[in-house]
Amino acid sequence: MKRSTKSGEFAYQAVYRYLMELIVPMAPGSYSKLPSLRDLARRLEVSISTVQYAYSLLEHEGRVQSVPKSGYFARGADAGVPATGTEQLLQALQQAGAAQLMAPHGTHAMPSLEASLLGIERQLLRQYPRAGAQVHPYGELELRTALAARYTRSVHRCWNAEDVYLAVDLCSLFETLVTALELRGSAVLVATPCSWRLLGILRMAGLRVIELPLGDDGSLDLERFAGLLTRESVRLVMLSSQLNCPHGSLIPAAQHPAIAALLERHGAWLLENDLDAEYCFTRPSACLRDVVDPERLLVFSSLERTVGVEVPFAYLLARHARRALQRRFLARGFRLPPLRQQAVARLYAKGKVDLHLEHMRGRMRERVSHLYRQMQVHLGAQLQFQMPAGGASIWAQVRAPVDTRQLFQRLLDQGLVITPGELFSLQGQFARHLRLGWSCGQPGDLQQGLSLLSQALQRWE
Template sequence: MDATTNNKPGYTYQAVYRYLLDRIEAAPGDVEQRLPSLRQLAQRLGVSVSSTKYAYSLLEDQGRVYARPKLGYFTRVSAHSPPAERLSSLLDTVFASARQPGMLALSSDAPAMLLSLEQPLLMIERELARQYPRSPTPLYQPFGEPELRSVLADRYTRPAQRYWQAEHVFIGADLRSVLELSLRALGLEGEVALVESPCNWAVLRQLQAARMTIIEMPLGEDGRFDLPQLQQVLSTAPVRLAVLSSATNVPQGGVMPAADKQQICAWLAEGDVWLFENDGYGELCFDDSVPRYRDYADPDRLLVFATFDKVMGAEAPYGYLLCQRHTEPLQRLFLERAFRLSPIRQKAIAKLFTSRRVEQHVRKLRATLHARMQHLQALLEAHGQGCLRIVAAQGGAGLWLEATRPVDMRRVFERLLAQRIVIAPGEIFSLRGLWRSHLRLSYTLDWRKDIPQALQQLVKAIQAEAQTP
């Protein structure tokens, strides 16, 4: 292996990382192996010690290796699947179970279930269909309908911070496709990404699909990072991309202080790191005055992405992004992908915005979510028997909870399945197997069901698991 074929630190680091990963995966998973020291590996591959240190630190973050003082690095023995495989398996089980008839899904994440715009959207669509004559050859716009792109540009423009134009907006089929094209267009596939943890599972999956090395930065209960630790990571690891929530950290529910956001954006700019701001829940922060990362970010390395469905409902599944710089590669890839998105549906969404219907709806939805959150919190306090610690939610559609005694929430999930109750274990929001004693409970659930009884079953399952040897 020649790790010196490219002198850029990022490329050297990746070569070392892949060498170690291949070595770890080639060995039996149930046998611990000692790995070369930093200096031994550097000499063997002809790279710097700092490059080998980068590689080991990320493998350590991912739970693949651990360090013994004065002895070096060792692989972790695991009788189970690697963390990434465990995530996919558990996540698929959660979603498949929630879709089964008769299941009470306490795991759902669909804010618009409480209050949607689907009926007004479809009514406007029917009206527009009568106004626009049917063309024998539908004229699909490669970047999205001009009306919708213009509306989004106006909506995101904040005169004191940043102006957007329609040419900066791109509409895709869904969140997955928008992220996929963004990473490819900006040359970020296979690079190192930093994410907040717990992290949106859909974002994690797409970064995995792009073969990215993922560094997870845990959030405290106050919604903040350990800033010295974050600075250390940004100064030592070859991070090319940071994916952060715009307002409310979802699913954790906290809010990053403005001063922290400003400092983080300054560090990202110093390192020439792309910021992908996840604005999927930006409208659902209970305090609308909370500043966004984009208010402080370097416009040359900023991309904002979101979907319509969290606010409008399942009939508006499209994803979108805003990016002021490097739009040419985005245009090229969107042209190649040639999304066939309904022009009339996009025009109808645009009309909901221009009529201020969305603005009115968001205010009502926020109030409804806040009331449901308080109701669920009161039920948990009444029936929780001290088993769960609640992280106060400042937005979003769910509560982030931690068991007061260490338990494997995956096992709790399995116990509840037998009672036709589905929860979202905290493990699905991490690739490193973090948050195993946590879970997310949605308050956009079917409130016609006996929710107090379901919460009592949850508490019993946690207590039973805590007593299991």
Template sequence: MKTTGKDHFVYQAVYRYLTLLISEAGRSATLRLPSLRQLADRLNVSISTVQYAYSLLEKEGRVYSIAKSGYYAQASITPESPGSGSDLLETVYVNARRPGMCVLSADDPASLQPLDSPLLMLERELLRQYPRQPQWQVQPCGELELRTVLAARYTSSTVHCWQADDVYIGADLRGVLEILIAVLGLRRTTVVIESPCDWVILRLLEAAEVHVIELPMLAEGVIDLQQLESLLNSEPVRLVILSSVLSMPRGSLMPDVHRQAIARLLGEHGSWVLENDCYSELDDNGDTPRLRDYLDPDRLLVFSSFEKFIGAEAPYGFVLSRHWRSELQRHFLLRAFRLSPIRQKAIARLLSGGRLDQHLTVLRRLLKERRTHLIQLLRERSDVLQIVEPQGGATVWVRSLRPVDMGDVFQRLLKQQIIIAPGELFSLRGLHAHHLRLSPLSHGDPDLTSVVGLLSDALRLAPGE
């Protein structure tokens, strides 16, 4: 190390030494790197020189530090450009799992205030009350107690009512949606869906070769009724997929009069509707009428999941339907979801005992506080974004005021260990190219102020289109 000559070039040699260590760690290893003092002694250089080399690697996203533990490097991931043949969604997922990343792309509301502890406590109590069920007694469509509670929770009148036999519970939302695609025979049919839309739904429809027609949400949080009517008249629409209350990721709350107008139009055409109810519990108001309250329940299916408002310990997805009973039962039986009956009973007790509703009141308040803080920072430190004021949920939908190459923005931030969710992820036909979904719930970089500044810089520096 003494052969480097001038002292101010020594850090480059330290930098090169560290990059070799990272490369030799293997493609899947997470490597703990030498401490500042260890490396200074090993290479016979000053601690400040080692510190500078580490800081360079940290800015490049190749090294991350943990307080009172040291420096680490994960050599398995090389960020790939979303425009170079790789899948942008895969790039987001993979890099979001790297240690030390600031993940602004996530949508995990329950992580702010999970119900894991009360759920697991209930489960332990129930394990003492119920003996282990024989395999032949396990119900393929879900535990009867939970299905009964869900049916009651979704019943709003004598017309809009559900029975336990109308409820089907699966291991996760993806599995439930895959069953629905098969049961409804959606392969190579035409489906109308509001846009932007959750990427899980879009990818599943795309994999099933469904012809997806996207209805863009307008600035007021509504869809164009004339455009919808024109599609219903001119296209062989098999199904219409709409949000129940909150249109995510925009976070928009559709005016009730518009919701009723949509229901009337769909009723006149006898359209089948699949209602996305995943985010309804996160509406700031908490009591906004649902779209299903105005629809014909005999032409309606509803799907949702517990994970968004309970947490990772309740990943189950579910669907409510009055029709296709034998087909749904057969597909759930063939899928053979391995669901814990006791865990399902515990979730049922959370719902029926009022514990969930108390939790939702707190969670909605905390989510609103986090969103408000992020929006305030965006307004103070960024003059390049237009914000769609959210009315629920855990994220904020924004648009660049200047048409930019969002792939370039993504890459600039990725190099600084920041993950965003570009708007193109929420469309199959290139809509929302100048939009972003941002989350204030990141468990990475706690300094949200500096992160917002880096985001603004990346947008300013990105080439225009």
């Protein structure tokens, strides 16, 4: 099995589908041990990290449970306990992800650095032959040093390897962070719309999510922001470092000083989401982290977003609470492949990641610009939208009162996938919004898909 099948399916998606076929037929309430990472990787001819990523998705969805020293176990769905409406919508969306006209996960359609990564790994193996268990013992240090250097902007805004913490994925990163800083049960203020995966991770980590909707231009309602900080005793505020996804906007730089002042006044941490910063078409000159108190700053991201699904490792940058963070991350005992960490560090050092991201941004901008122009022609009277500042999709509001769940199902029956906006909120907001992306099939596919969407919307007018 290769990373991408003939149908365009990525390797982790194929592993996910294979595991789902094992889980779905299980009797309600029953338990079953699933194949180990190594056995499944050998059976399906994929990397262990690909299998691990598929398992992490299933674990996040609550379908699989990891038991230390025992492996992964699946539990049959309980009869008479239906999934919530949002969960059903998510399941339908994930199962329909292979639709060719318009796809929900635009950025995942981009190529990864897998070939370069594996090439460097082969070079390292030839350069440093295996010597028992001590293979590339400095891989983690090299990667942490590379990430620290990447975030260093000046002598006043510098990071070192001791400020960087690594985890196997975002779920594990947040669980460890919340435990280390004793944040379980605390309120986290999140600018929405926000990735449903991130919202789910925050809730699973034991945080109470409070939402603050973004303005059409990506700005924050500072008066409402201040009120929430006062009334809710917020300890964390999660804002994007640059690009707000899926909104496709930027927080205006003019608001940065006011945001920083409010955070300092209320003693709240800035939890800066750096997952999509590299997808801005034109890189902003400043980030919010440049003006906030560095002692109350946490920055997180995932290597999957820059290198590809073969490297799902997540990382955190923090200068404060170093002893508590180090103790908790060491206690978790994350075992990341040293060879892969060293290879990723070399990708950064050789400039391959920057070249790759530049190519990706160019392709994204070309694709989204074409989608935007076609939407103006086919949907300008029915949807309100604007050209995004980055990313691979367009956030749109339906002008007419539309049931987007019904719209989603009606279009799905015709082979067209859209993403209802309510998925990007835990509080049911954005019920009249959609996220649209283009999977870049045949040129006529896009026009056909937009025509189908236009016809479906006309029924509500």
